[in-house]
Amino acid sequence: MSKQTALVIDDERDIRELLTITLGRMNLDVETVGSVTDARERLAQRKFDLCFTDMRLPDGSGQEIIELIARQYPDTPVAMITAYGNVDAAVTALKAGAFDFVSKPVDLAMLRRLVQTALRLGEERRAESTANESKLVGDSLAMQQVRATIAKLARSQAPVYISGESGVGKELVARQIHEQGPRASGAFVPVNCGAIPSELMESEFFGHKKGSFTGAHADKDGLFQAAQGGTLFLDEVAELPLHMQVKLLRVIQEKSVRAIGGRGELAVDVRILSATHKNLAKLVDAGQFRQDLYYRINVIELRVPPLRERKEDLPKLIGRVLERLARDGGGVPAKLRPEALQALLAYDFPGNVRELENILERSVALCEDNSIDIDDLRLDLSAGRQAAAAVPPPEIARVVAPPPAPVPVEERDEPRSDLAAAVAETERAAIMKALEATRWNRTAAAKQLGLTLRQLRYRLERLGIE
Structure with a gap:
């Protein structure tokens, strides 16, 4: 596990050395600089878990640093180092976004308590950011209906089948069902059924005992054991081969698993959520998916709408993605020019929210002056029109026909x-x-x-x- 990091900004060498030694003993990786300019460069180069800045610096004020961090690095707690008794400076720093202040000469016991509080505060901020990222974004009628359905399904223990196109956020919906229900304290175990080699599936799902086959050097729990008391999310369940469909059906019916090489059954208490972008009913008709398993996992079906059916959510989704990209890159969120926003509103998004994220990440990399123009989007309008033609939107959707693509x-x-x-x-x-x-x-x-x-x-x- 990597060390937590701290940046100390002070033009007094003695203060820098004192903080370096004290924070180092608290297992922090400490970097020090002596000016506003150097601090700006270091903040742009690396993410810090904690920052201390002096009030007076050779080329500016610590106030500038506090305002910069509050604006561009809000997850990083910053404390002001002030001269003893300088109440005005401390109050000004707190108003600008500092979480606390330290007076010179530095009281080491107080400093340690302050550091512990700051690190805990930073973790809470990051956890809050992560929680916000995991929420379903959008206030459209379609998303209001999805959220209302999730709230109802969370109270139930029935298996839920989540349907929808690739990239709509089916795993996110599954997590919301888990987190809002009585199993929230248990594990949420997602598995992509199409990513596990057929010969390893039984071992992955049910576990194995040491020596049960070549390469089984130790006992191993399977995914069902890992999800005990929680939720097992079977993504792309349509990719399961028929022999695994039989075994999965038995586990759901008997609520127990037998590890490979094991002698007895192990009872499992797991809620099953599943999803796929394919049409399971058609696969059943074609004999590619067992009908009895289909009815077991599809007790309740929740359809997640494609992005083209909730275009009114686009501005909020775009804002959320740009904020995340800025946070990951340590900068300020890029801005969309009006014509670029109109192009996105007119696009059909065959890849849904996942495609939107890819488009914006690429656009941020290509744009100049942190301003995204229509040419930076590089939209494949022909693909969007084909997707829209393949799946007609319901009446509640309002889709604007895409304009002709601007040719560079x-x-x-x-x-x-x-x-x-x-x-x-x-x-x-x-x-x-x-x-x-x-x-x-x-x-x-x-x-x-x-x-x-x-x-x-x-x-x-x-x-x-x-």
Whole structure:
């Protein structure tokens, strides 16, 4: 397990050394800097679990650091180091987002208590962020109905079959059913049935005893044992081979499992939730899925609507994804230009929420000035139209027909204009000059050009510079 990290910002060497020794003894990995500039750079380079900053710094104020952290790194608790008795500075720091303050000379006992509180606070903030991420986003009628159904199903112990297209969030729905029910204190064990090799399925699901087959060097519990008292989520259940369907049916009926090589049955108390993007009823008709198992796992069916049926949820979903990407990257959330938002609203999302996340992650990497334009989205409009044609939306859906795709200049059949060619050549020359001046150090070249490394990489790819 990696150490928790702390950043100390103070221009007094004695203070930096004192905090480094004290925090180091608390098993923290400590970094120190002596200026606002250095602090900004270090915060951009690494994620910290805790930060201490002096009030007065050679090139600015600790207040700037507190405001920066509150704005860009809200999960990082920051404490102000102030001169003894400087109440005004302490109050100002607390108003700006500091969780506490330390007076000089530093009381080590108080410092240790403060650190413990700060680390616990940081963990709570991160847990809250994770919990918010796991919630179903959207206030559309379709999502209100899903949430209401989840609340009802959570009170039951009946098996639930969650249907819906790929990428709609079926596992997220399963987690909500588990977390809102009486089994919330137990384990939630998700398993992708299509990802387990057929020859290993029985061992994975039911466990095995040492020596029961070649390679069985020790006893191993299966997924049912791991989910004891909780919930087992069978994702892509349609991928189960017929021989495993028979065994799964028996476990559900008997509520017990026998490990490979085991002599007796082990009672299991597990709620079964299952899901697939395929049409199970059609697979039953085709003889590819057992009818008796189908009726066992499909006591109650919950359909998760595709994204194109709840377009009104898009702005909130986009905001949530951009906030997560910014938090993961240690920056501020990117902004969507109005025309980019309109393009997303008109798109049909054959890959649903998962595709939206991929589009936005790619767009953040390609955009300039943290502003996403329509060209940064690179939408495959033909795929969206095909998906919409394949599955007609219900009446409550309001789908706007997608506009013709804007074709980048480079992809048109006609020759590029003289202006476009001239701009590209000028850009190429400037980049080549910077690369040669920095001996092809891309980071240094990007800095010289006033670009981020990500922006430079995008231009190198677009201009074909290797």
